[in-house]
Amino acid sequence: MSDYVISPPPVVSVPVAGGxxxxxxxxxxxxxxxxxxxxxxxxxxxxxxxxxxxKPADALVINGADMPYPPMSKDLHHEMELVVAIGTGGANIxxxxxxxxxxxYAAGLDMTRRDLQNAAKKEGKPWDMGKGFDxxxxxxxxxxxxxxADPTKGLIELKVNGAVxxxxxxxxxxxxxxxxxxxxxxxxxxxxxxxxxxxxxxGVAAVxxxxxxxxxxxxVGTIRTKIV
Ligand code: MN
Numbered sequence: 322m323s324d325y326v327i328s329p330p331p332v333v334s335v336p337v338a339g340g341x342x343x344x345x346x347x348x349x350x351x352x353x354x355x356x357x358x359x360x361x362x363x364x365x366x367x368x369x370x371x372x373x374x375x376k377p378a379d380a381l382v383i384n385g386a387d388m389p390y391p392p393m394s395k396d397l398h399h400e401m402e403l404v405v406a407i408g409t410g411g412a413n414i415x416x417x418x419x420x421x422x423x424x425x426y427a428a429g430l431d432m433t434r435r436d437l438q439n440a441a442k443k444e445g446k447p448w449d450m451g452k453g454f455d456x457x458x459x460x461x462x463x464x465x466x467x468x469x470a471d472p473t474k475g476l477i478e479l480k481v482n483g484a485v486x487x488x489x490x491x492x493x494x495x496x497x498x499x500x501x502x503x504x505x506x507x508x509x510x511x512x513x514x515x516x517x518x519x520x521x522x523x524g525v526a527a528v529x530x531x532x533x534x535x536x537x538x539x540x541v542g543t544i545r546t547k548i549v
Pocket of ligand 1: 350351352400402431518520521
Protein backbone atom coordinates (compact mmCIF):
# COMPACT_ATOMS: atom_id res chain seq x y z
CA MET A 322 0.00 0.00 0.00
CA SER A 323 1.16 3.50 -0.74
CA ASP A 324 1.64 6.19 1.88
CA TYR A 325 0.13 8.86 -0.36
CA VAL A 326 -2.81 10.49 1.40
CA ILE A 327 -4.54 11.24 -1.90
CA SER A 328 -4.02 9.58 -5.29
CA PRO A 329 -0.85 10.93 -6.95
CA PRO A 330 -1.45 12.70 -10.27
CA PRO A 331 -0.99 10.64 -13.42
CA VAL A 332 2.19 11.13 -15.46
CA VAL A 333 1.49 13.42 -18.41
CA SER A 334 3.05 12.09 -21.60
CA VAL A 335 3.32 12.93 -25.29
CA PRO A 336 2.99 10.15 -27.89
CA VAL A 337 6.08 9.58 -30.01
CA ALA A 338 5.88 8.92 -33.74
CA GLY A 339 6.66 5.26 -34.22
CA GLY A 340 5.55 4.32 -30.72
CA UNK A 341 6.18 5.07 -27.08
CA UNK A 342 5.35 7.91 -24.73
CA UNK A 343 7.55 10.84 -23.67
CA UNK A 344 6.85 11.59 -19.97
CA UNK A 345 6.66 15.30 -19.22
CA UNK A 346 8.18 17.03 -16.21
CA UNK A 347 8.02 20.82 -16.66
CA UNK A 348 6.87 23.06 -19.51
CA UNK A 349 9.01 26.14 -20.10
CA UNK A 350 8.07 28.76 -22.67
CA UNK A 351 10.24 31.46 -24.25
CA UNK A 352 8.70 34.92 -24.65
CA UNK A 353 9.20 37.14 -27.70
CA UNK A 354 11.63 34.98 -29.64
CA UNK A 355 10.85 36.16 -33.18
CA UNK A 356 11.61 39.82 -33.90
CA UNK A 357 8.46 40.46 -35.94
CA UNK A 358 6.28 39.06 -33.14
CA UNK A 359 8.11 41.08 -30.49
CA UNK A 360 7.40 44.20 -32.55
CA UNK A 361 3.71 43.35 -33.01
CA UNK A 362 3.49 43.06 -29.20
CA UNK A 363 5.06 46.50 -28.80
CA UNK A 364 8.59 45.48 -27.76
CA UNK A 365 12.05 46.18 -29.11
CA UNK A 366 13.52 42.72 -29.80
CA UNK A 367 17.05 43.82 -30.49
CA UNK A 368 18.69 43.87 -27.09
CA UNK A 369 16.55 41.62 -24.92
CA UNK A 370 17.89 38.45 -23.28
CA UNK A 371 15.59 35.44 -23.52
CA UNK A 372 12.96 35.25 -20.79
CA UNK A 373 10.78 32.39 -19.69
CA UNK A 374 7.45 31.53 -18.17
CA UNK A 375 5.97 28.13 -17.32
CA LYS A 376 2.83 26.12 -17.81
CA PRO A 377 1.87 23.10 -15.72
CA ALA A 378 2.56 19.76 -17.41
CA ASP A 379 -1.11 18.86 -17.19
CA ALA A 380 -1.97 21.90 -19.35
CA LEU A 381 -0.91 19.81 -22.37
CA VAL A 382 -3.66 18.87 -24.82
CA ILE A 383 -2.43 15.78 -26.56
CA ASN A 384 -2.34 15.07 -30.23
CA GLY A 385 -5.52 16.36 -31.84
CA ALA A 386 -7.86 16.53 -28.86
CA ASP A 387 -10.30 19.45 -28.57
CA MET A 388 -9.36 22.48 -26.50
CA PRO A 389 -12.13 24.04 -24.43
CA TYR A 390 -12.40 27.85 -24.65
CA PRO A 391 -11.05 28.92 -21.25
CA PRO A 392 -13.01 30.82 -18.62
CA MET A 393 -12.39 34.46 -17.62
CA SER A 394 -11.25 35.55 -21.09
CA LYS A 395 -12.73 37.11 -24.21
CA ASP A 396 -9.45 37.18 -26.12
CA LEU A 397 -7.95 33.71 -26.56
CA HIS A 398 -4.93 33.87 -28.91
CA HIS A 399 -2.98 31.21 -30.79
CA GLU A 400 0.83 31.11 -30.71
CA MET A 401 2.30 28.46 -33.02
CA GLU A 402 5.66 27.14 -31.74
CA LEU A 403 8.40 24.55 -32.08
CA VAL A 404 8.59 22.47 -28.89
CA VAL A 405 11.89 20.97 -27.73
CA ALA A 406 11.92 17.90 -25.44
CA ILE A 407 14.87 17.47 -23.09
CA GLY A 408 16.19 13.92 -22.76
CA THR A 409 19.33 14.58 -20.75
CA GLY A 410 19.35 17.22 -18.05
CA GLY A 411 22.03 19.49 -16.76
CA ALA A 412 23.03 22.93 -15.52
CA ASN A 413 25.23 25.43 -17.35
CA ILE A 414 25.02 23.45 -20.58
CA UNK A 415 27.38 24.78 -23.22
CA UNK A 416 25.76 25.98 -26.41
CA UNK A 417 27.91 23.57 -28.40
CA UNK A 418 26.58 20.63 -26.35
CA UNK A 419 22.96 21.79 -26.11
CA UNK A 420 21.44 19.85 -28.99
CA UNK A 421 22.89 16.66 -27.53
CA UNK A 422 20.49 17.13 -24.58
CA UNK A 423 17.44 17.11 -26.88
CA UNK A 424 15.42 13.89 -27.07
CA UNK A 425 12.83 15.11 -29.56
CA TYR A 426 10.74 17.84 -31.10
CA ALA A 427 7.04 18.53 -31.56
CA ALA A 428 4.74 21.18 -32.96
CA GLY A 429 2.78 22.99 -30.26
CA LEU A 430 0.47 25.88 -29.47
CA ASP A 431 1.08 28.30 -26.60
CA MET A 432 -2.55 29.33 -26.17
CA THR A 433 -2.85 32.66 -24.39
CA ARG A 434 -5.59 34.57 -22.59
CA ARG A 435 -4.28 37.80 -24.14
CA ASP A 436 -6.63 40.04 -22.19
CA LEU A 437 -5.39 38.63 -18.87
CA GLN A 438 -1.75 38.70 -20.03
CA ASN A 439 -2.04 42.34 -21.17
CA ALA A 440 -3.65 43.35 -17.88
CA ALA A 441 -0.87 41.60 -15.97
CA LYS A 442 1.83 43.29 -18.09
CA LYS A 443 0.30 46.69 -17.47
CA GLU A 444 0.21 46.15 -13.72
CA GLY A 445 3.62 44.45 -13.49
CA LYS A 446 1.96 41.23 -12.29
CA PRO A 447 2.85 37.62 -13.20
CA TRP A 448 1.66 36.14 -16.50
CA ASP A 449 0.64 32.79 -15.03
CA MET A 450 -3.12 33.17 -15.39
CA GLY A 451 -2.76 34.54 -18.92
CA LYS A 452 -0.49 31.68 -19.98
CA GLY A 453 -0.59 28.69 -17.65
CA PHE A 454 -4.29 27.94 -17.49
CA ASP A 455 -5.94 24.54 -17.92
CA UNK A 456 -5.41 22.95 -21.34
CA UNK A 457 -3.42 25.92 -22.61
CA UNK A 458 -0.75 23.84 -24.35
CA UNK A 459 -1.85 21.69 -27.31
CA UNK A 460 1.02 19.55 -28.60
CA UNK A 461 1.41 17.24 -31.58
CA UNK A 462 3.12 13.91 -31.81
CA UNK A 463 6.82 14.00 -30.93
CA UNK A 464 9.64 12.94 -33.23
CA UNK A 465 13.08 11.80 -32.16
CA UNK A 466 15.83 14.41 -32.44
CA UNK A 467 17.73 12.10 -34.78
CA UNK A 468 14.83 12.39 -37.24
CA UNK A 469 15.07 16.19 -37.54
CA ALA A 470 17.98 16.96 -39.81
CA ASP A 471 18.35 20.62 -38.85
CA PRO A 472 16.42 22.40 -36.06
CA THR A 473 17.76 25.80 -37.15
CA LYS A 474 15.60 26.23 -40.24
CA GLY A 475 12.31 25.20 -41.76
CA LEU A 476 8.76 26.43 -42.21
CA ILE A 477 6.57 27.06 -39.16
CA GLU A 478 2.97 27.78 -40.05
CA LEU A 479 -0.52 27.88 -38.54
CA LYS A 480 -3.84 27.81 -40.33
CA VAL A 481 -7.15 28.62 -38.70
CA ASN A 482 -10.14 27.15 -40.56
CA GLY A 483 -7.85 26.59 -43.54
CA ALA A 484 -6.57 30.20 -43.77
CA VAL A 485 -2.91 30.93 -43.00
CA UNK A 486 -2.55 33.06 -39.86
CA UNK A 487 1.10 32.62 -38.97
CA UNK A 488 3.94 31.73 -41.30
CA UNK A 489 7.64 32.04 -40.67
CA UNK A 490 10.88 30.07 -40.56
CA UNK A 491 12.80 28.60 -37.63
CA UNK A 492 15.87 30.46 -38.90
CA UNK A 493 14.17 33.66 -37.68
CA UNK A 494 14.27 32.60 -34.03
CA UNK A 495 16.16 35.34 -32.15
CA UNK A 496 17.56 32.74 -29.72
CA UNK A 497 18.18 29.41 -31.44
CA UNK A 498 17.23 26.10 -29.84
CA UNK A 499 20.84 25.60 -28.71
CA UNK A 500 21.16 29.12 -27.31
CA UNK A 501 17.82 28.81 -25.53
CA UNK A 502 18.78 25.54 -23.84
CA UNK A 503 22.18 26.94 -22.83
CA UNK A 504 20.66 30.07 -21.33
CA UNK A 505 17.75 28.33 -19.58
CA UNK A 506 20.16 25.82 -18.04
CA UNK A 507 21.92 28.73 -16.33
CA UNK A 508 18.66 29.67 -14.64
CA UNK A 509 17.49 26.18 -13.66
CA UNK A 510 18.92 22.68 -13.81
CA UNK A 511 17.18 21.09 -16.77
CA UNK A 512 15.88 17.56 -16.31
CA UNK A 513 14.74 14.71 -18.55
CA UNK A 514 11.10 15.28 -19.43
CA UNK A 515 11.28 19.07 -19.58
CA UNK A 516 9.66 20.71 -22.60
CA UNK A 517 10.56 24.11 -24.01
CA UNK A 518 8.06 26.02 -26.18
CA UNK A 519 10.49 28.14 -28.17
CA UNK A 520 8.34 31.17 -29.01
CA UNK A 521 5.95 32.22 -31.73
CA UNK A 522 6.33 34.18 -34.96
CA UNK A 523 4.13 37.14 -35.89
CA GLY A 524 0.47 36.84 -36.77
CA VAL A 525 -0.98 35.93 -33.38
CA ALA A 526 -4.72 36.59 -33.25
CA ALA A 527 -7.93 35.62 -31.53
CA VAL A 528 -9.79 32.35 -32.01
CA UNK A 529 -13.42 31.49 -31.33
CA UNK A 530 -15.34 28.38 -30.40
CA UNK A 531 -15.61 26.13 -33.44
CA UNK A 532 -12.31 27.24 -34.98
CA UNK A 533 -10.00 24.47 -36.19
CA UNK A 534 -6.28 25.16 -35.71
CA UNK A 535 -3.83 23.23 -37.85
CA UNK A 536 -0.11 23.90 -37.47
CA UNK A 537 3.00 22.47 -39.03
CA UNK A 538 6.70 22.64 -38.33
CA UNK A 539 8.54 21.33 -41.38
CA UNK A 540 10.37 18.12 -40.63
CA VAL A 541 8.83 17.88 -37.16
CA GLY A 542 5.13 17.32 -37.54
CA THR A 543 1.72 18.81 -37.12
CA ILE A 544 -0.66 19.95 -34.40
CA ARG A 545 -4.41 20.08 -34.77
CA THR A 546 -7.03 21.18 -32.28
CA LYS A 547 -10.57 22.47 -32.34
CA ILE A 548 -11.72 25.15 -29.92
CA VAL A 549 -14.93 23.98 -28.25
MN1 MN B 1 4.55 31.83 -26.82
